[in-house]
Amino acid sequence: MTDEAERETLLAKARQANAPGWWQRYSDVIPPWLHTYVGLEEAVSLVCEFAAGHIPDLLQTREYASAVGILDQEDGAQGDPALQVDFKMRRQQLLRAPDPPTRWFLVDEAVLRRPQASKEIMRAQLEHLIELGHLPNVSIQILPFGVPRRADGSFSILRFAESSLPDVVYIELLNQALYLDRSADVEIYWNEFNRLTAVAANPNETRHIILEVISELSRTPR
Template sequence: MAKEIDPSTSMAALFGSRVRRLRLAAGLTQAELARKIHVVSSRIAQIERACGAKPTLSMAQALDVALNADNLLVDLWPYVYREAFPDWSRMFMAYAERAVSIRQYTAHVMPGLLQTEAYARALLSVGQTLTGEEQLEERVAARMARQERLTAPDRPNLWVVLDEAVLRRPVGGHAVMHEQLKRLLGNAEETSITVQVLPFDQGEHSVMGGSLTLLTLPDGSEVAYREGAHHGQLTEEPDDVRRLTLAYDRLRAAALPPLMSLDMIRSVMEGNHHAAHLPSQSARHRVAQKQLQQSGGWRLRGGRGRTPRHRPRP
């Protein structure tokens, strides 16, 4: 009889240990369980020993049903999935799940929390670490699952600043992009979500080339996360977070005010925004201040950002 692995060594080991215990309790051999979920028996052996490829979400779901696990394996799967990411990435995802406020700037692509499934699939399909169609669907499912936070009772306030390039790059083709922009306009109608666009004519800025996310946690502490094409950096040092918060506030002040931003998104979606005249920066600032004062406390500050309050519906 194979020796059971130590479940404390990793999340994959814990998952494998639970599969083995449930299988034995059900009186099934590895071959019998494999037939139930339509995989080879060696795949069950790999899962139970936490070796080889990690289980996919669909496999976790099939195992859960076959072993009557009452969603235990499905609930464990996200932790197994995250284990493949670097420590700083796992820490960021853990912080994001608890954040009461998320402020984000993206230079090239739509934030994951606001992506349609088709947009996410097109984007993730070009990942350098992608190993196949099954892994692609697994990553798409994980991204869509994270969006459930935006409709949860404890949903965070989300403020995103999008570079104009995000609107103009037709990820997935024009039809997919049209639906993505339509979805973005719908998201922006939510009282807990604010969207701004940073137009090309603003020129250079200190966060060019990647994305910046600022998270406010329930205890009031803040962390920052910067990400490029193939790297990411989590920042927890308060002085560094304050510096990045100031950079974000400057971007927010330079961007089009929320209502103007929605007009621009709508115009790009309709294919009419080519060389349209944009108001001057001073005019934008006046409109931004008026809108932010009317929105019940979402004021821009020159220094450290504050957690925004819900805006009342008009």
């Protein structure tokens, strides 16, 4: 970001994001950089998210979130898994809030087929995706197998309700998160997101892909 006034405005927004909020009660189970993200999330008008590893947090059922939390604990994550799930469920209230922000989710097809939970939990999770796809502020697209991508991992692009604020790219790593606000960096991720959504299944095709995976789960033995 080159404009000093814009930078100061965004820094002020970040400081506001770190001010006490509902998420502070979960401070023992969420890392500091996620505090900032959740605070910023309260001020957005649009979030575009590409999910490469698992179902996006805001789309997870409680049971799927619990199963993923167990895997995270095995990988060394700290804190009470049940409280971490409660935190995810509380965040999801954004989807149904009055005048909610627009959320655009691009999910790698491998995420649907990765056995991160039991068949019953996965089936319920996939059905939940179809249900959420009917919300007027939610768009879900599946990126089919074989589509090349430049980004190796997940990322989100935040656009704020205040038009004077620049877009921000959020990239969560294993032990930290990156916030990119330089226009050149943000443009790279916008270009990649737009390219991927152009070749991804549209919402109607996405629904058929999800139903196909549900059908496959029903046909496979326990």
